[in-house]
Amino acid sequence: MASSANLPAGFADLEGFVPEWVHPDAEHRLVKRLSSEMDDIRAFYVAMLERGEAALAWLRDYELGVLPPEGERLLRLMLMLAEVAPAVEWYGDPRVYDGFPVERLRYLRQISDTAPQLQPGDAR
């Protein structure tokens, strides 16, 4: 059951989406999108979009690699928002336009949700 400690202070209104919409990587987020009803996707999208600017303002203060667990959850909710955006904004359907079975797609490489990323100029 979601407790108030799941997300950073000020985001209690999004607690209801934890843990259902928190997934560990892009591959699992796509699976979640494909297995969800449009009504549920829309409800998530609308609530998250409303808080998107505030969430990004919070996340901007953290470099990757030092996010506290509640911050990681907030980031993963935002990454899920990116995943469902085309379903709502482009397709009105979890699947892509013109019906290609998205399940046939496989991920070979992903970018870690939370690990620090080598910056230009960083020593190798």
Next chain:
Amino acid sequence: MNKMARPPVPGIGITARYPEIGTGPVDTAIYHEPAIYEKEMKAILRRSWYMIGRIEQVARAGDFFTYFMPTFQQEVLVCRDRNGEINAFHNVCSHRGNVVEHRREGHSNGLFMCRFHGWSFDLEGNLARIRDEEGFFGLDKTCLGLKPIPMGIWEGFIWVCPEDEPYQSLEDFLGDQGRDTAGYAWGACTKSYQTEAEVACNWKLINDSPAEVYHIPVLHPHSAAPTMMASGNVMGRLLDVRIAGNHRTNSHYSVMGEPKPVQKLAYFHAAAAQNVARDDLDYEMPVGINATRSPHWTVDLIMFFPSIAFTLSAGMYTAHQVWPMGPNRSIYQQRIFVRPARTAAERFGQENTMVEFRDIVMEDFSTLERIQRALDTGQIRQFHYHDHELALRHQHHVVTRILAEYDRELEGA
């Protein structure tokens, strides 16, 4: 938002610049006939170079990755040795043929140990240790190293050739196209996603898919089309198509449309890990990218025939790569390269870019399989190309020309 007045939509007349390519309908046999595919395998596919990764994947001595090339059923092992050199080998153990390294990527302590009987090879590919060597019969370890695969590096991309003796050097293979596009910020986009899907179509259809934008207003009505529509380019015309030997580049024309709500969050509040506006480039655009220097340029599609094309904008790029699996079967791989994110907000920008490009590409796949059915059942025997589908006509021309040359080569032999 782009406040510029609507620019003039590009005109017709690109194909006429290349009279040798012609303007008539083309025969579709090369898209489905098994005998032609067999010949393409020898005359084109085995004679080409294939991009399998980037140098950032093997940044430190001991870093490695493996890569399976489905077309050739060959697996490659790439690693960096202690002298800083990048080496590429067939991932085949010289004892009895198991793979030497079974993981997709990682860091080696200096030895790759085969998981079958435990023979070990060092980062230069030398056979370092044989378990219970006493039981063998005078083996010469110096002759039993890993077999190198021809490898070359261009702009940080690692390319290999499936033939022991490449038909041409990587430099000659890339040709003017390679020279004219070197210097783009290829190495700045150090983070990447990669996906793949098997698509029931000929490899050339995969290449055709992003190579014309005539289809965008119709097949991508909600995703890619709005930008094009905002520019007044309702027919889906290109700025330019330039041919460089077997390779070619399309320059796309549009102005920025109104972003969708989540795009707005990514573009304006995620500090743009993914996109750099043309106005604040941190590198000089090479002559081969936006070659006409149009202010209405958005992206180039840079094709290295036969198997890889880059869709690139000023600040990020994706690679479309096809692995032919037969006359009507291909594996499509998409890599999406973005700049590294520093903050957690920028991480959201990366994800948004990936999702957009991934979904738009998948919108194309169903048509490819339908075309292939029409080809396989003999329902479409000719293709008719629009002036701005020149890239497709050029690919047809190149394939037909190489196959004819190959026939003459065999006659002469």
